[in-house]
Amino acid sequence: MADPKTTAAVTAVGAYLPPDRLTNADLEALVDTNDEWIRSRTGIEERRILRDPTKATSFMATEAARECLAKAGVAPDDVDCILVATITPDHVFPSTACLVQHKLGAQRAWGYDISAACSGFLYGLTTGAKMIEAGMHRRVLVIGGDAMSRIIDYTDRTTCVIFGDGAGAVLLEATTDGTGVLDSVQYVDGSGVDALWMEAGGSLHPATRETVDARLHYVRQDGKTVFKRAVTGMADAAAEVMERNGLSGPDIRYLVPHQANLRIIDATARRMGIGPDQVMVNIARYGNTTAGTLPLCLADWEADLRTGDNLVLAAFGGGFTWGATWLKWSYGSGQ
Ligand code: COA
Numbered sequence: 378m379a380d381p382k383t384t385a386a387v388t389a390v391g392a393y394l395p396p397d398r399l400t401n402a403d404l405e406a407l408v409d410t411n412d413e414w415i416r417s418r419t420g421i422e423e424r425r426i427l428r429d430p431t432k433a434t435s436f437m438a439t440e441a442a443r444e445c446l447a448k449a450g451v452a453p454d455d456v457d458c459i460l461v462a463t464i465t466p467d468h469v470f471p472s473t474a475c476l477v478q479h480k481l482g483a484q485r486a487w488g489y490d491i492s493a494a495c496s497g498f499l500y501g502l503t504t505g506a507k508m509i510e511a512g513m514h515r516r517v518l519v520i521g522g523d524a525m526s527r528i529i530d531y532t533d534r535t536t537c538v539i540f541g542d543g544a545g546a547v548l549l550e551a552t553t554d555g556t557g558v559l560d561s562v563q564y565v566d567g568s569g570v571d572a573l574w575m576e577a578g579g580s581l582h583p584a585t586r587e588t589v590d591a592r593l594h595y596v597r598q599d600g601k602t603v604f605k606r607a608v609t610g611m612a613d614a615a616a617e618v619m620e621r622n623g624l625s626g627p628d629i630r631y632l633v634p635h636q637a638n639l640r641i642i643d644a645t646a647r648r649m650g651i652g653p654d655q656v657m658v659n660i661a662r663y664g665n666t667t668a669g670t671l672p673l674c675l676a677d678w679e680a681d682l683r684t685g686d687n688l689v690l691a692a693f694g695g696g697f698t699w700g701a702t703w704l705k706w707s708y709g710s711g712q
Pocket residue numbers: 409410411414415418419495534535538573598599600601603604607637638641665693694695
């Protein structure tokens with residue numbers, strides 16, 4: 378008989394959310410918007426904001442990673458690799474992964490950042506899982522987190538109501554018990570570059586007085602275009618990963634969707650043939666934390682999950698980037 382296949386199990390989850398809240402009422406004082414519009418168009422009621430100017434994404438990522446490792450009972454020195462998905466790194470370079478490695482004291486680990494906007498955590502999960510399947514590593518930390526408030530224009534009502542700050546982390550460990558990351562699809566389409574981007578601050582438009590005056594260091598979004606692409610992208614990817622693994626709606630315990638907009642999540646769930654009780658939704662409390670949304674969902678629902686639960690993770694983001702992953706949960710006895 379062939380040896381059992383090595384897969385990457387999620388063996389623990391950690392999360393960090395900054396304590397300060399930005400409510401819809403707070404936003405009403407900043408821009409011409411209102412609670413009813415925000416709730417009905419996005420499903421968001423409040424977001425968390427990292428107010429402390431001495432802290433940034435690496436702080437949130439490290440806090441999430443610490444909680445994750447403590448739950449797993451794994452020492453930082455036993456981590457082989459750290460992947461940090463973020464579009465709000467502390468610096469253009471070095472990577473946030475380097476800062477997290479140092480803060481954690483993970484002496485043996487290497488790592489790097491993954492820039493894939495709202496799909497970043499999903500891409501990281503695939504990358505980390507492949508490192509483990511290939512036999513290269515036994516323990517990989519995959520972290521998704523963003524301090525979106527640092528690149529949001531709080532005079533632009535079309536973006537400032539959507540985004541929030543937060544980070545989550547999972548530990549991937551080698552297993553042969555048939556659980557873990559079992560399949561994934563991922564895509565990019567660079568024709569979407571200017572539908573959702575931060576135009577300046579890179580090598581094309583480095584920071585100058587002109588770029589700052591033109592407010593080019595903030596997120597800009599063509600909401601309608603992103604919405605249309607996200608609805609089909611997330612739903613198509615989720616359906617593809619289900620179909621090619623013979624999964625149908627009743628086989629799925631939870632859809633773990635990127636939290637961009639409640640209407641995009643609903644469309645994905647309908648396409649998968651699943652009901653509202655099979656969907657993780659916490660957008661009301663955190664808004665869109667970009668690379669943070671998926672691990673923050675896993676953290677919120679962790680106590681409810683059972684060994685063997687089939688989860689489909691799906692995301693869509695700037696780039697465009699999108700994808701879906703079939704994850705068979707590896708621990709817990711849930712409710
Ligand atoms: N408060 C009040 N009115 C607002 C507003 C706000 N915060 N933001 C926009 N509006 C106005 C618009 O100016 C527009 O007014 P007009 O008709 O007078 O021009 C009107 O509301 C409708 O705007 P529209 O952009 O058509 O709204 P929408 O229903 O498409 O919702 C988004 C806007 C941004 C919520 C929606 O397009 C969306 O969710 N897009 C995808 C976002 C996303 O997923 N981003 C992350 C990708 S991972």
